[in-house]
Amino acid sequence: xxxxxxxxxxxxxxxxxxxxxxxxxxxxxSFTPTGFxxxxxxxxxxxxxxxxxxxxxxxxxxxxxxxxAFVSATVATLLSLPAALAIGRGRFPGRDALQSLFxxxxxxxxxxxxxxxxxxLTLVGLxxxxxxxMLCHAIIITPFxxxxxxxxxxGLDQSVEKAATSLGASRWTVFRRITFPAILPxxxxxxxxxxxxxxxxxxxxxxxxxxxxxxxxxxLFSHISQTTDPLVASxxxxxxxxxxxxxxxxxxxxxxxxxxxGEGKR
Amino acid sequence: xxxxxxxLLSAPALILFAVLLIAPLIMTFLLSFNSFDFYDGIGSDMxxxxxxxxxxxxxxxxxxxxxxAIALATTVICAIIGVPQAYFLNRMTPFWRSIMVLVTLGxxxxxxxxxxxxxxILLGNKGVINTFLTDLGLIERPIRMMYTSGGIVLALxxxxxxxxxxxxxxxxxxxxxATETAAxxxxxxxxxxxxxxxxxxxxxGVLSGSLIVFSLSASAFATPxxxxxxxxxxxxxxxxxxxxxxxxWPLGAAIAMLLLLSVMIVMISWNRLVERRYKEVFE
Numbered sequence: 361x362x363x364x365x366x367x368x369x370x371x372x373x374x375x376x377x378x379x380x381x382x383x384x385x386x387x388x389x390s391f392t393p394t395g396f397x398x399x400x401x402x403x404x405x406x407x408x409x410x411x412x413x414x415x416x417x418x419x420x421x422x423x424x425x426x427x428x429a430f431v432s433a434t435v436a437t438l439l440s441l442p443a444a445l446a447i448g449r450g451r452f453p454g455r456d457a458l459q460s461l462f463x464x465x466x467x468x469x470x471x472x473x474x475x476x477x478x479x480x481l482t483l484v485g486l487x488x489x490x491x492x493x494m495l496c497h498a499i500i501i502t503p504f505x506x507x508x509x510x511x512x513x514x515g516l517d518q519s520v521e522k523a524a525t526s527l528g529a530s531r532w533t534v535f536r537r538i539t540f541p542a543i544l545p546x547x548x549x550x551x552x553x554x555x556x557x558x559x560x561x562x563x564x565x566x567x568x569x570x571x572x573x574x575x576x577x578x579x580l581f582s583h584i585s586q587t588t589d590p591l592v593a594s595x596x597x598x599x600x601x602x603x604x605x606x607x608x609x610x611x612x613x614x615x616x617x618x619x620x621x622g623e624g625k626r
Numbered sequence: 627x628x629x630x631x632x633x634l635l636s637a638p639a640l641i642l643f644a645v646l647l648i649a650p651l652i653m654t655f656l657l658s659f660n661s662f663d664f665y666d667g668i669g670s671d672m673x674x675x676x677x678x679x680x681x682x683x684x685x686x687x688x689x690x691x692x693x694x695a696i697a698l699a700t701t702v703i704c705a706i707i708g709v710p711q712a713y714f715l716n717r718m719t720p721f722w723r724s725i726m727v728l729v730t731l732g733x734x735x736x737x738x739x740x741x742x743x744x745x746x747i748l749l750g751n752k753g754v755i756n757t758f759l760t761d762l763g764l765i766e767r768p769i770r771m772m773y774t775s776g777g778i779v780l781a782l783x784x785x786x787x788x789x790x791x792x793x794x795x796x797x798x799x800x801x802x803x804a805t806e807t808a809a810x811x812x813x814x815x816x817x818x819x820x821x822x823x824x825x826x827x828x829x830x831g832v833l834s835g836s837l838i839v840f841s842l843s844a845s846a847f848a849t850p851x852x853x854x855x856x857x858x859x860x861x862x863x864x865x866x867x868x869x870x871x872x873x874x875w876p877l878g879a880a881i882a883m884l885l886l887l888s889v890m891i892v893m894i895s896w897n898r899l900v901e902r903r904y905k906e907v908f909e
Contacts, residue, residue, distance in 0.1 A: 365816070368714040375711050376729045382744020382784065383736065385754055389747055397747055399754045439639040446632035458636055461643055469845030469889055471862040472654070472882045473647075475869055479657055479879075480650035499647050502639065560737040563847040563862070567869065577739045584743055584852055593747070596740040603736050607728075616731050620792065 383600060390594035397588060408594035418595055421579035428490070428575060429559040432497035433505075437551050439498065440505040445539075447506075448513030459510075463503045473500065474567035481568055488570030496568060497558045504557055505550035508619070512546025549614035556606065658879035668875055676880035686864075686881070690888070693860040696775055696850070697843035700782040704839045705832055707783070708790030712831075713824060715791065716798045734788045738848045745781040746772065746852060773857045781849045786842060790835040797831030798824075833900045840896075841889050861885045 364372070389397050393405035412418060440462070446452075447459050465473065477496045478487065486492035516539070524534045540547075562577040569578050576599065583592055610619055633640075658676055661669035680686045715726055733741060748754045749771035756768035771777040801824070809823045847862040854860065859867075861881060868878030 364714050364717050368710075368717070371710060372714050372718075372726060375707065376726065378784065379729050379733055379787075382741050382748060382781075383733065384744075385747045386740060386744045397750075399747060439642060442635035443639040446635035450632035452629075452632045455632070458632075458640070462639060465647065467841075467893075468651070469841075469862070469882070469885055471845055471847055471865050472651075472886050475865065475875075475879060475882055476650035476654040477646070478869065479654050479875070480646065483653070495642065495646050499643065502643075556735050560735075560739075562737070562739055566847075566866070577737050580737075580739045580743075581848065581852070584739065584746070585855075588743065588746055592743060596737075596743055599740055600736055604732070607732055607735050611728065617727050617792070620731050620734060620788070 386593050387597045387600060389590055390597040392590050392593075395590070397590060397593065408590040409598070411591050412595055412598070415591065417574075418576070418579055418591075421574045421576045422595075424490070424573055425559050425576040428493060428497060429555045432494045432558045433501060433551050433554040435494065436498040436502045436554055437505050437547060440502055440509055440550070441547065444506055444509035444513050448510050459506075462506050465500050466503045470500075470563035474564040477564060478567040487568060488573055490573050493565065493568055493573055493575075496564060497561060500561060500564055501554035501557045504553045505547075508546045508550035508553065509543060512543035516542050545614055549610065549619050552606065552610050552614075553619055556603065654879050655883060657876055658883045660876040662874045662876045676877045677884070679877060680880055680884060689859050689861055689864050690884070692775060692858070693844055693862075693885075694888075696779055696782065696860065697840050699775075699779045700786055700843040701836050701840045703779065703783050704787050704790040705836060708787050708835065709794050709825070709828065709832060710820075711787075712791045712794035712798055712828070713820065715795055730791050731788050733784070738785060739852070741785065742781055742849050742852045745777070745784065745849075749777045749780070749853070772853060773855050775854075775858055777853050778850050778858065778860075781853055782843050782846060785846070785849060786839040789838045789842070790832075793835030793838065794828050794831040797828045801827045830900070830904050833896070833904070837893060837896050837900075841893055844889055844892075845885060 385399050388399050388401055390408055391404050391406070392398050392401035393403045393407055394401075443458070443462060447455055447462075473496075477492075481487040481489075481492045481496075520542075521534050521538055524538050525531075529537070560577060561575075562581055565575050566578050566581065569575060576595075580592055580595065607616065610616060656672075657668070659672040659674065661671050661673065661675060663669065711730075715723060715730070718726060746753075750756070751768040751770065751772065753772070755771070756765070759765045760768065771780075805823050805827070806819055809819045814822065845862055846860070847866065850858065850860040851863045851866070854863065862885070865878045865882045865885070868874050868881065872878075
């Protein structure tokens with residue numbers, strides 16, 4: 361394979377700069393000792409990181425986001441796993457329709473999903489509740505998990521399962537001892553991707569929260585809509601650090617490209 | 627696996643989707659036909675009044691026009707940058723490739739709100755870019771980038787480009803490297819090889835990437851809301867205003883349904899076009 365020339369390398373460097381610029385700027389600004397946004401910062405200070413502790417609303421919102429992401433990713437995984445086994449293994453009428461249905465939240469504009477959930481939750485009296493929020497998030501993140509688990513299921517060699525069955529293992533034992541361990545990387549990859557997607561979700565969530573269930577992205581969004589101060593930058597910097605740690609973990613475990621392309625290649 | 631079992635396994639997810647996705651979407655569709663009164667709230671009568679209001683108002687034409695212009699510009703720029711970047715990515719050594727994959731895909735996992743905040747800091751009148759250019763003496767007065775469509779496009783390109791790079795890269799990996807070697811051995815220069823041999827083979831990837839980028843950009847909310855504010859409205863932000871500020875839910879629902887419809891029409895006709903022209907590639 362040919363390697364890249366000088367033009368290609370320059371292009372890639374500029375591209376990397378473009379991709380990283382907004383992230384570097386946010387992190388840089390968060391260390392400013394002054395009361396306004398400046399980049400590069402005139403000094404290094406942790407003033408705005410200390411300031412986070414004086415804003416319990418942001419900390420509460422971060423906790424809601426963490427809990428929400430954890431619970432909805434787990435619920436969506438528990439629902440997607442059997443569905444992925446059915447779709448990946450079965451040849452039954454309605455299979456394609458079922459798969460399209462479970463992937464459809466990716467097709468509908470998120471703002472449409474947001475108002476649909478708002479309308480529904482208001483009518484059934486669940487608007488603004490953590491439970492309602494959790495169910496909506498579970499729907500939005502199901503496609504991400506389903507794609508990864510489906511890829512794991514279809515990439516699995518069925519002869520091992522057949523061998524186990526012929527040796528007298530029950531269906532449950534086959535699943536527990538053979539199928540599940542084999543698709544586990546896909547399941548974990550899907551769970552992490554779903555967790556991050558739920559943690560970052562704004563457009564749907566902004567319609568269906570109330571002050572007590574406000575998530576971190578919604579809280580940041582409403583703050584930024586009024587004013588931008590170094591406080592949002594320091595909170596964002598903490599969120600970036602959290603994401604980077606999670607990302608490096610996933611990259612080691614599963615491969616970032618595989619996770620985001622959603623195919624069981626390699 | 628046949629018979630009842632697949633349905634039994636899918637039942638939990640199916641029930642959730644039927645109750646919390648299908649039903650709400652139908653209810654929102656019906657809501658878009660209801661009337662609204664500032665004092666009495668949402669009426670139960672059905673009419674096309676909301677659609678007449680949207681389609682008969684040049685204000686909404688401007689918003690829809692701007693939304694699709696922004697989405698189109700974002701798509702074209704993503705293709706122009708994403709295609710060469712995917713090509714270079716494919717030719718990198720494994721070490722540099724894994725770093726560039728992290729750089730390209732990593733931002734996808736960082737909240738759009740955070741990334742847009744970064745662009746707001748960069749693009750402001752006293753922002754990083756304007757200060758830098760003024761200090762260099764290149765400009766006298768700051769260039770206005772916040773609250774413009776151009777600023778929104780720039781930030782959207784940043785959000786969407788990973789999808790384009792991924793799509794093009796996937797089609798590059800399917801291509802046989804021998805075709806490039808053959809062209810080179812016949813005397814073609816690097817640019818000719820790219821233009822005549824590589825590019826035609828990645829067109830399906832560009833087209834599927836474009837579809838993702840276009841539909842996501844057309845319905846993007848956070849980026850235009852933060853960088854456009856109240857001055858540069860797009861469809862998604864005007865739906866938000868109708869629902870959360872004006873509280874005219876039926877009108878907001880009608881705008882949202884028109885967005886859904888127009889995105890669907892673009893997607894379906896795009897797919898038709900791609901399938902007809904590149905049928906052999908996908909088989």
